[in-house]
Amino acid sequence: MYVCVCLAVSDHEVQSAIEGGATTREAVTRICGAGGDCGACHGMIATMIEDHVEESGPIVCCPPASATSERLVPETALVRTRAA
Numbered sequence: 525m526y527v528c529v530c531l532a533v534s535d536h537e538v539q540s541a542i543e544g545g546a547t548t549r550e551a552v553t554r555i556c557g558a559g560g561d562c563g564a565c566h567g568m569i570a571t572m573i574e575d576h577v578e579e580s581g582p583i584v585c586c587p588p589a590s591a592t593s594e595r596l597v598p599e600t601a602l603v604r605t606r607a608a
């Protein structure tokens with residue numbers, strides 16, 4: 525079933541974006557394109573995000589203390605930038 529008719533994005537693609545970490549409609553749009561045109565599907569996308577949050581529990585924003593000792597990205601891979 526299409527969630528976003530304008531851009532022919534299916535419910536599976538939107539669900540995949542949400543399960544991949546998209547927690548806002550804007551994030552879903554960036555990932556799969558859904559919601560990037562007329563906006564008629566924004567409500568459906570928001571509902572899918574809300575359903576996912578209800579099913580999976582609260583969003584954890586920080587890793588548990590036990591996981592912070594291991595870096596996810598090596599220090600050498602980080603690039604420092606200057607503020608504009």
Ligand code: FES
Pocket residue numbers: 527528529530531558559560561562563564565566
């Ligand atoms: S139906 Fe999704 S942007 Fe129009």
